[in-house]
Amino acid sequence: MRSGRYRLSLVLPLLLLVTACSPQPVFELHEPERVDTCDGLALIGIQLVSDYVAALEARPDAASALDNGVSWPELDELDARGADLDQRAAALQCDPVLLNAAIAAGSVSMEATTPVARLFLETVQSGVVGTLPEPTTTTTAASGE
Numbered sequence: 001m002r003s004g005r006y007r008l009s010l011v012l013p014l015l016l017l018v019t020a021c022s023p024q025p026v027f028e029l030h031e032p033e034r035v036d037t038c039d040g041l042a043l044i045g046i047q048l049v050s051d052y053v054a055a056l057e058a059r060p061d062a063a064s065a066l067d068n069g070v071s072w073p074e075l076d077e078l079d080a081r082g083a084d085l086d087q088r089a090a091a092l093q094c095d096p097v098l099l100n101a102a103i104a105a106g107s108v109s110m111e112a113t114t115p116v117a118r119l120f121l122e123t124v125q126s127g128v129v130g131t132l133p134e135p136t137t138t139t140t141a142a143s144g145e
Helices: 004-021 038-058 062-067 073-091 096-106 115-125
Strands: none
Touching: 038 073, 038 096, 038 115, 062 115, 096 115
C-alpha cells in the first residue's frame, strides 16, 4: 500500500502541468481588471464578500470601530477592490441586477459568527448591497421665464 505522500508526489506535477497548459486565464480573485466576463466578476464578488466577513470577524471591536470612523486598512483595501469591481462591471456592461443576484446566490452557504459580520452577510444575501450602476446625469432645460 502506498502512502498519501507518494500519491501527492504523482498528482502535484500533473496538476501543475494542467494548470500551466489551461486555455483559461489564471487570475487572482482580487483582480477584476484581468477578468473578461461578468461570470468571472461574480466569482470575484463572492470572494470579496467572504473577505469582508473574515475582516469583520477578525476584529472584536468591529461595531464600535465602524460607528466611530476608526481607521481600518483592511476594510479600506476591500472597499477599493469593490470599487474596482464596479468599474470593471461597467466596462464589461454587466447588468448590475444580475451581477448582484449572482453574488448574493454565491454567498448563501457562507456563515458568520459575529453580529456585525452576520448583519453584513445577511444584507448581501438579501440582494440589497452589491455593485452599483454608473450614475446617470440628467439635465433640465432652463425655462425662458
